[in-house]
Amino acid sequence: EPEVTQTPSHQVTQMGQEVILRCVPISNHLYFYWYRQILGQKVEFLVSFYNNEISEKSEIFDDQFSVERPDGSNFTLKIRSTKLEDSAMYFCASKGGGGPTDTQYFGPGTRLTVL
């Protein structure tokens, strides 16, 4: 069964450093998402991406964040200058169709620790 994959599984970085989290969505999917989950808190939406552009973003997704689909398979989340409060589990998700009833499938997550 096809699945979303994410690398690395755990990233440790120093405050102020740039990080890139990588995701490989399910191959025929067209809609891509990033969510994050701060330890002990809810899963929160960050951004959605379709047709090589951001279709929606939350207030969390400020200028420090960017997303990119550099090739036909990868979908990346970049945090330009990490802050302590960026420490969280980051989930990538993908969806095949554009309908609101289509299911988002999630990857295993990347645990980001900012020191």
Place this chain on the structure above:
Amino acid sequence: AQSVAQPEDQVNVAEGNPLTVKCTYSVSGNPYLFWYVQYPNRGLQFLLKYITGDNLVKGSYGFEAEFNKSQTSFHLKKPSALVSDSALYFCAVRDARAARQLTFGSGTQLTVLP
């Protein structure tokens, strides 16, 4: 705005007993409702969803959920719990008229005791 509440942080149930994990939602339009499960060190796995039609939805691993519009609830159920069902369960909602993202509840840790 859309929101989800999972009133119980923790649910404990004995193996073989029925289990219920509660979820209530708030949306301005029609809701699309989802349950996901998260095992340790794993991502969110889709269990089931309600879009329209029959209020009782059946999903993976013997789970089912009942949509109740008047109570704005979508409780997850299983007739006979297994120890392997122990995991973190998330309810999520998407407003049919609104944005593309899911709004998640805070999660309920289910522990099935042998």
